[in-house]
Amino acid sequence: xxxxxxxxxxxxxxxxxxxxxxxxxxxxxxxxxxxxxxxxxxxxxxxxxxxxxxxxxxxxxxxxxxxxxxxxxxxxxxxxxxxxxxxxxxxxxxxxxxxxxxxxxxxxxxxxxxxxxxxxxxxxxxxxxxxxxxxxxxxxxxxxxxxxxxxxxxxxxxxxxxxxxxxxxxxxxxxxxxxxxxxxxxxxxxxxxxxxxxxxxxxxxxxxxxxxxxxxxxxxxxxxxxxxxxxxxxxxxxxxxxxxxxxxxxxxxxxxxxxxxxxxxxxxxxxxxxxxxxxxxxxxxxxxxxxxxxxxxxxxxxxxxxxxxxxxxxxxxxxxxxxxxxxxxxxxxxxxxxxxxxxxxxxxxxxxxxxxxx
Amino acid sequence: xxxxxxxxxxxxxxxxxxxxxxxxxxxxxxxxxxxxxxxxxxxxxxxxxxxxxxxxxxxxxxxxxxxxxxxxxxxxxxxxxxxxxxxxxxxxxxxxxxxxxxxxxxxxxxxxxxxxxxxxxxxxxxxxxxxxxxxxxxxxxxxxxxxxxxxxxxxxxxxxxxxxxxxxxxxxxxxxxxxxxxxxxxxxxxxxxxxxxxxxxxxxxxxxxxxxxxxxxxxxxxxxxxxxxxxxxxxxxxxxxxxxxxxxxxxxxxxxxxxxxxxxxxxxxxxxxxxxxxxxxxxxxxx
Numbered sequence: 001x002x003x004x005x006x007x008x009x010x011x012x013x014x015x016x017x018x019x020x021x022x023x024x025x026x027x028x029x030x031x032x033x034x035x036x037x038x039x040x041x042x043x044x045x046x047x048x049x050x051x052x053x054x055x056x057x058x059x060x061x062x063x064x065x066x067x068x069x070x071x072x073x074x075x076x077x078x079x080x081x082x083x084x085x086x087x088x089x090x091x092x093x094x095x096x097x098x099x100x101x102x103x104x105x106x107x108x109x110x111x112x113x114x115x116x117x118x119x120x121x122x123x124x125x126x127x128x129x130x131x132x133x134x135x136x137x138x139x140x141x142x143x144x145x146x147x148x149x150x151x152x153x154x155x156x157x158x159x160x161x162x163x164x165x166x167x168x169x170x171x172x173x174x175x176x177x178x179x180x181x182x183x184x185x186x187x188x189x190x191x192x193x194x195x196x197x198x199x200x201x202x203x204x205x206x207x208x209x210x211x212x213x214x215x216x217x218x219x220x221x222x223x224x225x226x227x228x229x230x231x232x233x234x235x236x237x238x239x240x241x242x243x244x245x246x247x248x249x250x251x252x253x254x255x256x257x258x259x260x261x262x263x264x265x266x267x268x269x270x271x272x273x274x275x276x277x278x279x280x281x282x283x284x285x286x287x288x289x290x291x292x293x294x295x296x297x298x299x300x301x302x303x304x305x306x307x308x309x310x311x312x313x314x315x316x317x318x319x320x321x322x323x324x325x326x327x328x329x330x331x332x333x334x335x336x337x338x339x340x341x342x343x344x345x346x347x348x349x350x351x352x353x354x355x356x357x358x
Numbered sequence: 359x360x361x362x363x364x365x366x367x368x369x370x371x372x373x374x375x376x377x378x379x380x381x382x383x384x385x386x387x388x389x390x391x392x393x394x395x396x397x398x399x400x401x402x403x404x405x406x407x408x409x410x411x412x413x414x415x416x417x418x419x420x421x422x423x424x425x426x427x428x429x430x431x432x433x434x435x436x437x438x439x440x441x442x443x444x445x446x447x448x449x450x451x452x453x454x455x456x457x458x459x460x461x462x463x464x465x466x467x468x469x470x471x472x473x474x475x476x477x478x479x480x481x482x483x484x485x486x487x488x489x490x491x492x493x494x495x496x497x498x499x500x501x502x503x504x505x506x507x508x509x510x511x512x513x514x515x516x517x518x519x520x521x522x523x524x525x526x527x528x529x530x531x532x533x534x535x536x537x538x539x540x541x542x543x544x545x546x547x548x549x550x551x552x553x554x555x556x557x558x559x560x561x562x563x564x565x566x567x568x569x570x571x572x573x574x575x576x577x578x579x580x581x582x583x584x585x586x587x588x589x590x591x592x593x594x595x596x597x598x599x600x601x602x603x604x605x606x607x608x609x610x611x612x613x614x615x616x617x618x619x620x621x622x623x624x625x626x627x628x629x630x631x632x633x634x635x636x637x638x639x640x641x642x643x644x645x
Contacts, residue, residue, distance in 0.1 A: 105547040109548055
């Protein structure tokens with residue numbers, strides 16, 4: 001159990017990185033609180049697995065330090081860091097039984113046999129795999145294999161952090177739910193820090209108390225799932241989280257803090273900060289209304305997704321998505337788009353540029 | 359009533375014909391010879407299982423069989439561990455991978471009789487590089503045409519040189535198919551290099567190793583060309599392996615009956631050992 005601090009962390013896979021584009025991780029400063037459930041969310045190639053491997057010690061960072069409870073572990077090997085990692089594809093020692101698999105990390109560390117038996121029994125009960133203990137691990141189904149590889153991480157009682165690298169990739173959809181809730185339950189019982197890497201927003205938002213969103217080797221926002229949804233700090237977060245993602249509309253900024261879209265003034269959540277740059281209006285489809293007044297647009301497509309309809313309407317050259325709860329308009333119909341003021345904000349060069357509504 | 363479609367047989371027919379002409383018919387000819395005696399002029403006399411009994415009881419056959427098992431055993435216990443060791447030390451990525459692979463494949467590309475001839479010249483005491491070096495420079499008496507032990511060392515070395523690559527390439531294919539996550543998990547679990555080999559690499563190589571050992575067993579058990587070119591079975595009969603002996607009986611002495619019986623026994627042994635080995639290795643496989 002430990003607090004994990006990443007300080008000025010940078011990593012490049014190249015020997016002599018020159019510009020920032022050569023870095024897979026650009027300047028990361030992060031604190032992971034002891035016992036927290038974190039998700040590391042981002043698209044493929046954003047550097048989240050790199051970050052994970054740096055924390056576990058499989059990679060050593062080009063620059064910066066990693067601290068476990070203020071103790072520098074940057075130079076320590078993975079087995080000395082007391083961490084556990086669950087990989088995308090279940091890693092199982094095929095020739096061993098489930099019991100031997102679970103005992104393996106303890107045996108390698110020379111733990112007494114009686115203690116091993118006790119811990120294995122405990123973990124098996126926790127994971128509900130007791131009846132499989134004497135089966136050869138190779139015969140298990142993928143979800144059970146993944147459970148066992150989790151178990152190998154949890155079996156050590158001194159584990160600082162358990163890291164999951166997209167652990168549900170190979171699991172059947174109907175088992176994903178089960179395993180995900182199992183994970184949540186485990187976190188509550190084991191109280192270890194857990195970091196869950198994924199590119200699936202549902203997985204991240206259901207598992208974590210705090211979600212770290214990454215893009216291009218940078219952390220764009222850290223927050224609770226609600227914060228990420230309600231007030232994205234960056235257009236990337238707005239776009240990446242939500243289904244469909246946030247609308248980003250080209251904004252014309254005029255002097256006096258007025259902003260308009262398609263020639264019509266748009267009321268924002270609060271006063272504008274800064275000046276210049278590329279400005280965009282960000283609004284989630286949930287807060288776009290179709291009414292009698294507002295920006296004129298033509299309905300291009302209506303998709304019924306069950307509980308509501310997603311309406312795609314084109315205003316000038318810009319496509320705007322709206323989530324409509326009741327009867328949707330027909331394709332080709334002309335509608336007027338309204339934007340809920342406290343959910344409409346301005347983004348300048350990607351970053352939020354309005355003060356929050358109070 | 360259920361009607362069965364018998365058309366499928368027509369699709370099997372070409373294969374059946376092919377197998378008949380390249381396997382069944384030749385083997386039946388051998389079976390034919392093995393139970394008869396002939397003095398030429400196409401006149402045959404029924405002999406029953408006499409030839410089989412005679413071969414099995416003969417000291418000559420038993421000695422050749424012993425030599426054959428010894429040869430196969432020796433090359434297997436050298437080539438398999440050596441092949442695995444080389445495969446383990448080969449780079450997994452980068453510029454040197456193709457270089458290593460091609461270098462490894464080279465000996466296997468050389469025709470068998472050329473290999474025999476190469477090693478023959480290589481080991482000649484007067485002009486061969488190795489032979490000259492051993493005898494004249496190092497002062498170690500080494501002449502495989504005179505000394506049975508030297509002959510054995512030479513044929514074993516030659517086979518190791520020629521065929522270890524097969525084990526290397528197959529093992530290497532098994533090794534590169536292991537995902538990185540396994541090594542990473544083992545690191546985190548604190549596994550020693552030996553345990554990584556024992557619990558990750560070896561199990562993952564098992565299938566390809568089974569095939570490698572099977573191929574090496576069959577090939578070495580049936581080996582003819584290389585020792586024939588190198589030693590001709592000598593000195594004396596010291597390197598007369600089964601197939602060399604067989605050819606001597608069949609073509610040297612033209613004893614077609616005993617030769618046919620011996621072929622069948624030889625074939626049965628190869629088949630039996632291969633089957634036993636394969637069954638044992640795959641009996642506890644998944645699925």
